[in-house]
Amino acid sequence: MKASALVLAAAAFWAVTATIVVIFLLGDDTPDCTPAPTTGSGSSVLVADAQPAPGPAVPFGTKVWPVEPGKYVISDVFGARGGTHMGVDLAAPEGTPIYAAMDGVVRESGPASGFGDWIVIDSNDNGAPVGTVYGHMYESGLLVHAGDPVKAGQQIATVGTNGQSTGPHLHFEVYVDGGRLTGGRAIDPVPWLNGASTPSSGGGAPAAPAPVCASTPGGGGDNLQPGKVPPDFEPWYRKAGALCPQISSSLLAAQGRQEGGWSPDGGANVTALSSTGAQGPAQFMPGTWSSWGTPVDDQGNPSGPPGTGDVHKPSDAIMAQGRFMCHIASAIDGWIAEGKVTWSGDRRVLYLAGYNAGEGAVLASGGFPTGHSDYEVQTRPYADNILAMEPEYRALA
Template sequence: MRMRRALGRLAGLLVVVLTVALGQPGPAFADTGAGVPCPMNRKPVADGTFVVSSPFGARSGGFHQGVDMAGDAGTDIYAALDGTVSAAGPASGFGQWIVIDTPTRTGVVSTVYGHMYPDGVLVRTGDPVRTGQHIADIGSNGQSSGPHLHFELWEGGRFNGRAVDPAPLLDEGASSGSSVVELVAATTDCSVGVLTPGLVPPEFVPWLLKAGVMCSGITAPLLAAQLEAENGFRHGPSAPVSSTGARGPAQFMPATWTTWGKDYDGSGPPPDVNSIADAVMAQGALMCENHRSSADAISTGRVVGDPVALALAAYNAGFGAVLEAGGMPFGGEYTTQTQPYVKKILERAKAFAAAPWATGTTPPPPTEAPQPDVGDRIVEVARTLEGTSWVWGGGNIDGPTRGGIDSPGLTRHAVAQATDGKVVLPRSTQEQWEIGDPIPVNELDPGDLVFSGWNEFDIPTHVGIAVGGGKMVHASTDSGVTVSNFDPESEGRRVT
């Protein structure tokens, strides 16, 4: 095995090419030509009102995880992507910050906006926002040497992911094809006019389907949309806790959990608020109770409205608020938080209802190992693209883009398709090199990854898929997708 320098590994982790064409802030939607609205990506600060004062990367002995955009105090800051505000308020070093989570087919992307003053933060946690929406004003709060926006982009979410360079979001001439671009592009399905459906981690699916039949009116897609709004499907001990103390994927307050928490999967006692099974089933039970109470109140004339919408409002604000308002709570935080919360979940539930997982009747096991012949299937998928042109940055999990595919795009597509989306590789060769288990070249099985083209940092620049007999299928810069012999200095990794 070749020696790998630590510097090379660090450099490999930082190589992510992100590109999306962006324009000045304006309408949140563009006409696709078919009358279907689609979100348009926008710069967080308008052209002509800022200069980049500090880029992403190493700085003063540390690492700067975003881009600083210097501008006049009070300059408008816009949401760069559609999403939901997961944090808004004080943050160490930032003064005040805003974190917006954008769900995609393969994970969450977060955009972060920092150094505002309290009166310059115009949204609240839980608010749905649209691309181009005025969300804040430039300030110089926290660890800041002058008015500017500190802007970050996180693949996998701000609290559980990793920062990537957002600079191409400010460059209209950049080309597409990176993993983050694919995530961003996946946020919209113009055929249904809502965010892309089916963004449910597979481990949640069986419990959502089970909770979704606890009562009439409360469905699995509705519960999925609610989980997305509450905590973005984050779970386990590292799941973020809200500023009010709500915990777990369903964001239960401690007193509420004492009443509704049960050990649904037999892993306790006690019930675990961060557990998928316990939290989702308790969420379903509470929502069913809210729905029953709302329907009873409607039938007796105490409230008016839709029982599903009122059940959501009760989950957010308490059923007492519904009774006091005689229906949907209004005024103050009910207008600014509860009503947008209900509206967003009802909208997203339509998208989740369109997803294949939501039409199933038998919950699949939470984790399902790939079939024994998955390696052969990976090879089969890759070889169906033989003859496809090589295009730098081309390809995503669904296949070629922009008329072609590159080597990590091919491996990513083949593995995702062969495993039915259970294994989704990162976008770049360098990132793919960092995962899986090392396998000697002479022990590679069909479907294993083959790396070559080592640069000065001992990082591979090319990747293919072993097909057997010392050969691999790969996307060659000269021949496109083809089958060739291994490079003499190839090394292998197993990712399935």
């Protein structure tokens, strides 16, 4: 592993890696290694939706996925586009059912600037006002009217691509401390949906718990689906994905997407500089870059000493990201073998936690980092969201 030659400047390494930060704080409890459970065929879901089947009473505050898990891919995340994207985009074919995420009352149902047609629902989450917004539907896809009461899991619309939209998807927003039109504050919908029920259950049954992935799906290697990242990034994710068996190019690409260094429309935001000082496509902090950043040759091999590359250049940044991730994976695998870290699930969760929080935090906790709220509100969603996106970058088998 080429990274081994670069571990020389490791003294300050754990300290500085702890300062790597992410721009977006995201989460998703959908594991990438298992198809989401679906109950019944698509058609039975459609039939059941207009009037959800009578089932167990929906507990107060129950949340339901607005699109059935397994029927969408996350095509853009909360906070994207320079912080202006106030929701999550769930890409799904036109006509896919959209469900009310909570019991509530429809506040708006009709045209809205940029949204095509939208639906705004005001809800009450165990005493706290909450709002949900559903966008890009066509008028013909609206199944509820302003003033209608709705139940969690009730179909309210179908997916469209109306308004400022480049393809069929549900744009879904969540507001807390008020609704969308009543002074609420937008939050990342994905962690909010953590533990939500599947709509086909009628909202009464919790979604199946995330199965444990015992292996490392995808493994390492160049498994990148062509055309999924900007052209000047693609060869480097391919080369970096070949550095070690634990870290694939699809994982690195999903991580790059999460870090916000480029956007899926091909716009490479290589000069991204977060408020915390993280830089470039892999969001390296300067201290970490001084240990891991190097210029690279055409093959991606380091061609200079650590700290001398260009953190904004896709080649240098992505190869450093790959070397760093491989180093973390190797260290964590060693700790697991030695019994210092206990983990029976997908090890990529720990590798990503090591990138986000510092591998020392994994070692100190003997597993996923604990003992600081940042690990719950930032590191865990960071890892979960990358693993949720990773299959989207994987070449079709």
